[in-house]
Amino acid sequence: MYSIMLELQELEKLYDQVKDQGLKDFKKFLEFKSISSDLDHIKDVKACANWLADYLQKRGLHIDMWDTDGHPVIFATHLKAGPDKPTLLLYHHYDVQPVVPLEEWENPPFKPEIHDGQIYARGAQDNKGQCFYTILAITSILEKTGSLPVNLKILIEGEEEIGSPSLPAWLEKKRDEVKADYLAIVDVGMKNRTTPAVTLGARGIVTMDVIIDGTNSDLHSGTHGGIAFNPLHALVQVLGKLRDENGVVQVPGFYDNITELTEEEKKVVSLSFDEQDYHETFGQKPTGGERHISPGKRLGLRPTLEINGLNGGFTGMGFKTVIPARATAKLSCRLVPDQNPKKVGQSIADFIQSHAPDGIDINVHVHPGTGIALRTNVNSKIVKAFSQAYQEVFDIPAEYILEGGSIPISATLSEMCGGDTVFVGLGLADDQIHAPNEHFGVRRFKKGFLSIGRALSILSQL
Amino acid sequence: MYSIMLELQELEKLYDQVKDQGLKDFKKFLEFKSISSDLDHIKDVKACANWLADYLQKRGLHIDMWDTDGHPVIFATHLKAGPDKPTLLLYHHYDVQPVVPLEEWENPPFKPEIHDGQIYARGAQDNKGQCFYTILAITSILEKTGSLPVNLKILIEGEEEIGSPSLPAWLEKKRDEVKADYLAIVDVGMKNRTTPAVTLGARGIVTMDVIIDGTNSDLHSGTHGGIAFNPLHALVQVLGKLRDENGVVQVPGFYDNITELTEEEKKVVSLSFDEQDYHETFGQKPTGGERHISPGKRLGLRPTLEINGLNGGFTGMGFKTVIPARATAKLSCRLVPDQNPKKVGQSIADFIQSHAPDGIDINVHVHPGTGIALRTNVNSKIVKAFSQAYQEVFDIPAEYILEGGSIPISATLSEMCGGDTVFVGLGLADDQIHAPNEHFGVRRFKKGFLSIGRALSILSQL
Numbered sequence: 001m002y003s004i005m006l007e008l009q010e011l012e013k014l015y016d017q018v019k020d021q022g023l024k025d026f027k028k029f030l031e032f033k034s035i036s037s038d039l040d041h042i043k044d045v046k047a048c049a050n051w052l053a054d055y056l057q058k059r060g061l062h063i064d065m066w067d068t069d070g071h072p073v074i075f076a077t078h079l080k081a082g083p084d085k086p087t088l089l090l091y092h093h094y095d096v097q098p099v100v101p102l103e104e105w106e107n108p109p110f111k112p113e114i115h116d117g118q119i120y121a122r123g124a125q126d127n128k129g130q131c132f133y134t135i136l137a138i139t140s141i142l143e144k145t146g147s148l149p150v151n152l153k154i155l156i157e158g159e160e161e162i163g164s165p166s167l168p169a170w171l172e173k174k175r176d177e178v179k180a181d182y183l184a185i186v187d188v189g190m191k192n193r194t195t196p197a198v199t200l201g202a203r204g205i206v207t208m209d210v211i212i213d214g215t216n217s218d219l220h221s222g223t224h225g226g227i228a229f230n231p232l233h234a235l236v237q238v239l240g241k242l243r244d245e246n247g248v249v250q251v252p253g254f255y256d257n258i259t260e261l262t263e264e265e266k267k268v269v270s271l272s273f274d275e276q277d278y279h280e281t282f283g284q285k286p287t288g289g290e291r292h293i294s295p296g297k298r299l300g301l302r303p304t305l306e307i308n309g310l311n312g313g314f315t316g317m318g319f320k321t322v323i324p325a326r327a328t329a330k331l332s333c334r335l336v337p338d339q340n341p342k343k344v345g346q347s348i349a350d351f352i353q354s355h356a357p358d359g360i361d362i363n364v365h366v367h368p369g370t371g372i373a374l375r376t377n378v379n380s381k382i383v384k385a386f387s388q389a390y391q392e393v394f395d396i397p398a399e400y401i402l403e404g405g406s407i408p409i410s411a412t413l414s415e416m417c418g419g420d421t422v423f424v425g426l427g428l429a430d431d432q433i434h435a436p437n438e439h440f441g442v443r444r445f446k447k448g449f450l451s452i453g454r455a456l457s458i459l460s461q462l
Numbered sequence: 463m464y465s466i467m468l469e470l471q472e473l474e475k476l477y478d479q480v481k482d483q484g485l486k487d488f489k490k491f492l493e494f495k496s497i498s499s500d501l502d503h504i505k506d507v508k509a510c511a512n513w514l515a516d517y518l519q520k521r522g523l524h525i526d527m528w529d530t531d532g533h534p535v536i537f538a539t540h541l542k543a544g545p546d547k548p549t550l551l552l553y554h555h556y557d558v559q560p561v562v563p564l565e566e567w568e569n570p571p572f573k574p575e576i577h578d579g580q581i582y583a584r585g586a587q588d589n590k591g592q593c594f595y596t597i598l599a600i601t602s603i604l605e606k607t608g609s610l611p612v613n614l615k616i617l618i619e620g621e622e623e624i625g626s627p628s629l630p631a632w633l634e635k636k637r638d639e640v641k642a643d644y645l646a647i648v649d650v651g652m653k654n655r656t657t658p659a660v661t662l663g664a665r666g667i668v669t670m671d672v673i674i675d676g677t678n679s680d681l682h683s684g685t686h687g688g689i690a691f692n693p694l695h696a697l698v699q700v701l702g703k704l705r706d707e708n709g710v711v712q713v714p715g716f717y718d719n720i721t722e723l724t725e726e727e728k729k730v731v732s733l734s735f736d737e738q739d740y741h742e743t744f745g746q747k748p749t750g751g752e753r754h755i756s757p758g759k760r761l762g763l764r765p766t767l768e769i770n771g772l773n774g775g776f777t778g779m780g781f782k783t784v785i786p787a788r789a790t791a792k793l794s795c796r797l798v799p800d801q802n803p804k805k806v807g808q809s810i811a812d813f814i815q816s817h818a819p820d821g822i823d824i825n826v827h828v829h830p831g832t833g834i835a836l837r838t839n840v841n842s843k844i845v846k847a848f849s850q851a852y853q854e855v856f857d858i859p860a861e862y863i864l865e866g867g868s869i870p871i872s873a874t875l876s877e878m879c880g881g882d883t884v885f886v887g888l889g890l891a892d893d894q895i896h897a898p899n900e901h902f903g904v905r906r907f908k909k910g911f912l913s914i915g916r917a918l919s920i921l922s923q924l
Contacts, residue, residue: 203684207781216745222665222867225796226709226751226766227735228744233705233769240702243695245819247688273689282690283678285821288785289688304688307695308784309775314792319669319829321794322770323750330776332783334687357707359747367781405684 005149005461006141008392011453015446018140023114025055026132026445030112030121036071036095036162045071045158048094052156059139061154066174068166071095071158075177078142079151085460086381087151089180089417091410092131092187093160096123097434104436118439126433129440130186130425131156133448141453149460153180155413164409171416182382182459183417185410188403189427191270196390196398196451198383199423200269201375203303204335205406206345210235210352211363212327221321229360231327232312238355238362239329242305242348246291249305251351254344259337261301265378270399271296300402303335305348334406341370371408380420381462389454393447426451467611467923468603470854473915477908480602487517488594488907492574492583498533498557498624507533507620510556514618521601523616528636530628533557533620537639540604541613547922548843549613551642551879553872554593554649555622558585559896566898580901588895591902592648592887593618595910603915611922615642617875626871633878644844644921645879647872650865651889653732658852658860660845661885662731663837665765666797667868668807672697672814673825674789683783691822693789694774700817700824701791704767704810708753711767713813716806721799723763727840732861733758762864765797767810796868803832833870842882843924851916855909888913
């Protein structure tokens, strides 16, 4: 057993050799209608998984198909770099979002077309594009050199777009197999078109429903107004107490156990935020959340509590003078290290219930599917490997950023894997993922190929 | 010209003479499918109006049909009691509510059936029943005696169940014609099965929509949580300030200009309220509104501010972590004399807007269709006439009550009429009006006939 280190120039040559067939194969991958949410496409999803597994197997990876209750998971491995080399787990997904409204697509979403340097198709970026430049790099290196610089495990699931319902149970069964020194989730993006980024963490999440029941049926607000308990008033009063006027969450303990950045991280992690650009793009200043903290810091380093839905009474056109029997709300928190999602959820439920009007029970259902926040130290070797790879490929230092969103499966996967976790990828905000005319740049596809090749090589030497 | 006074015994004899044909004619009236809200029944509504007008004309009343933009109004008069006799305007409606769900009716809603002492049909009580005992009494007296005790105007509209959209404009045109000393709106009910009631007033109403716009599109609460302005938080915070924990409305001036009951009225107006019964019926104690004031007083004498609808974000099954672009609410107030609905509406709009977060405009649209509260002094002759009539017919003193609801057209009609306004009728809470199997008691139909006859006679002598 031996490992191979490929320099950037060698990888560029390699890409030139494989790109024609590689782009053809990529197009074939994009043609599968692997819409995981659509029951009419179950066969297409399966065909896509089979094609991809076959592709990897033919090129020398060992394949284990996990036949979950939902769509299959491809678990591909190549563990021949030797015991002194690290093991890296890569995460991707081959399923895609639906394609409605179809009439807004300029070419059919499953007939990929390349023009103006972009490849247009559903999944062109998310995540078939990022998946395929990764496996094209790996299989090309393997074919060229007969080996890989690190021990590699690749998990490619088929249910990311529907919330990965089947994967956690399988990860429990496959605990030993997914163990690795590092986990790279290749499903995120760059800071902007010219600046690559390594995402050191994502926020955790806990969600809940709030239900206030009043009378046993809707009542008329004429004959009952001022008499009947109105759950809508109770709802706005209790939810109005969750934050103060400055956006500071009032739930006791909400900001406990927050891990700040180290002094070293503070120097390198980018918390910059263009408020003017935000205002122009979204039509409002970034005034949500804690007003005394800068938006960039709020997004990366602070937890938040948001109301995601309010409902009750008459909400149609016109007017109906009703006092409804029920009022409901949906709340979610984004969490940071080292908050415990279940504990935070429970403290919010306790807070809400402690503010219930006399004689009224407020039902708060904290959903079991939580996710912890992830953050990897900037000194981790996996961070260094991608950071250096991106710097070489883009000829500009990669920024270190923090993701405000949550990738729920990443927390589970990271825990099972046991290694430092990083989020990487070359997505851009205007790639139209989840929308008509999704696309990905052919040059970015190449840079992705090069970055993966370099990252594996660098990691093997650190 | 002369006027006639009929005693109860004489009216009972008269009823016995006319009841067979009268109930037949009542059934005929009930057979018209005069559903005002249903475009498929425009012809049925018109046929009903024509039949009723013809019925009244044949029996000696002068008919003026108002061909409004909507369904016609019948304006029937008999003004021959002499100038020394008062003029009474009676209000009814011949239109009815829809009949869905049809399968829950035991007999077809437009095929009236009498059993167990009740007549079952759509409109049996609301308002064809109360309308028909009134006109049967009037036309029978006129036929029997050749005259009526008072000068009479009867306005029977065809759009009450859809909010009387066409009537106000016609009342403007007919100002002089609808002038009267008294107005009796025969469309309400009794305290309970054995105790008649005269309703001295109804609350006024003002309604409004509240709209808070945030960003120019819905955003994801992961990548925007803690950054983006969330209009749902602003909505609950501002609406949460409208009432304090004890249900007291916090809008400055909200309780100004409230006319209390006179000492005399306090002695006779019933503000009793069965809290135990309320709890058992509706599943909650009557804890809405101002907690330091008794429910009966709150309902009759206090204004209220209710949230009737809340909407924004994701409200379906499951969860969607959205920060919505818009949050909305619907509010209404029930008002008491002598609050000005427009002024109250504006003060609530001002209060809400003054609590808007920095940089956010809250749009409050106060709807133009307001209604003032009505209350007639217990010493008014029209109150005495109905009160005495009910006492004779039911052999128990009538209670004086206040209606918590609003009958929007009544405020306009009362203003145009210029006379003291009273709400009367023999409805019961379990007559199933607006529901399947609506019914009205045959004995109550008779008592209605007797009450109208006696009330007119008594009024002519006061």
